[in-house]
Amino acid sequence: MAAQLQNQIEKASEPGGNLSFKDLADALSARQTVPSLSELYELIERTKFSADELQRYSRFKVGNYSRHRVMKNEFVEMLVLCWKPGQRTPIHDHNGSHGAVFVQEGILWETTFDYGTETGLTYKAHRELRVGGLTGSEVPDIHQLGNPDVSGQDLITIHIYAPPLGVLKTYKLGSSTIDLYTPADPDI
Numbered sequence: 001m002a003a004q005l006q007n008q009i010e011k012a013s014e015p016g017g018n019l020s021f022k023d024l025a026d027a028l029s030a031r032q033t034v035p036s037l038s039e040l041y042e043l044i045e046r047t048k049f050s051a052d053e054l055q056r057y058s059r060f061k062v063g064n065y066s067r068h069r070v071m072k073n074e075f076v077e078m079l080v081l082c083w084k085p086g087q088r089t090p091i092h093d094h095n096g097s098h099g100a101v102f103v104q105e106g107i108l109w110e111t112t113f114d115y116g117t118e119t120g121l122t123y124k125a126h127r128e129l130r131v132g133g134l135t136g137s138e139v140p141d142i143h144q145l146g147n148p149d150v151s152g153q154d155l156i157t158i159h160i161y162a163p164p165l166g167v168l169k170t171y172k173l174g175s176s177t178i179d180l181y182t183p184a185d186p187d188i
Contacts, residue, residue, distance in 0.1 A: 019046050021053035021070075024078070031075045034162045037136050040100040044134060049104050049158065058156055059187065060084055065147075069186035077164035079186060080104075083155040088146025090181055091121065092168045094137055099161040103133040106147060106155030110135055113142040113171065120176035142171060 019027065024047045028035075035043075051058075057068040057080035065087040070078040083106070091113060101108070108129040114122050121142070128148075129135055137143055147155035170181040 018048055019043065021047065021049050023047070025071045028076045028078055028160065029071050029073060031073065034075045037098045037100060037138055037162075040098075040160050040162065041134060041136065044100055044102050044158070044160070049102070051105075054080060054104060054156065054158075058082060060154060061187070064184070065089075067184060067186045072164050074163065076160060076162040079159045079161075081157045081159055083147035083157070085147050085151050085153065085155075086149040089144055090170045091142065091144045091172070092170045092181060093140055093142045094161065094165060095168050096139060097161045097163055097165055098136065098138050099159060099165075100134065100136045101145065102158040103129045103131055104156040104158055105131060106153050107151045108133065108135075108155060108157060109146050109148050111144045113144075113173075115142055115171060115176075117176055121171040121173050123173070 024043055027043060057070065059066055059068065060082045062084070065084070066082040068080045068082070070080060072078075088109075091111075101110075109126065110129065111126045112124040114124045116122070127135075145157075147153075165183060168181045168183065170179045171177075
């Protein structure tokens with residue numbers, strides 16, 4: 001077991017080495033500390049995501065996006081999210097976690113916001129990410145992710161949070177009110 005764990009850590013730390021989706025999940029599972037956002041970016045950039053490996057997590061539902069857990073330990077968690085056009089998150093922060101998001105299929109819209117106790121929530125910026133796009137959220141970034149209505153296609157994204165998500169803070173544009181939100185349990 002120790003040799004297998006060491007093997008996973010060595011493979012993940014090889015410069016320029018390519019990882020499969022399974023290798024990425026195994027490397028994250030082997031973590032003994034919370035990885036930094038830059039470490040998450042580096043691991044994702046070295047991973048070749050195949051449709052075959054993601055197939056078991058590629059399930060959609062009506063009404064809200066689907067969350068499928070790939071792995072979780074006390075330091076990090078990885079999920080695959082599946083979005084139909086028009087589905088999006090509430091405006092939120094990660095309340096102490098940072099996260100990286102990779103676009104596997106489709107178009108992701110990300111809107112970022114600023115928050116001030118006197119001004120409340122205000123619009124900051126918006127961007128579109130396509131297949132292969134990578135974005136991240138550091139503490140205390142506030143954002144909203146979604147599959148635009150006009151995309152006409154499904155969206156599949158891979159999310160890695162460190163430490164794993166707990167209760168998130170949610171916001172409303174133009175308001176200084178902060179609510180708490182617990183993401184739904186993953187569908188897998």
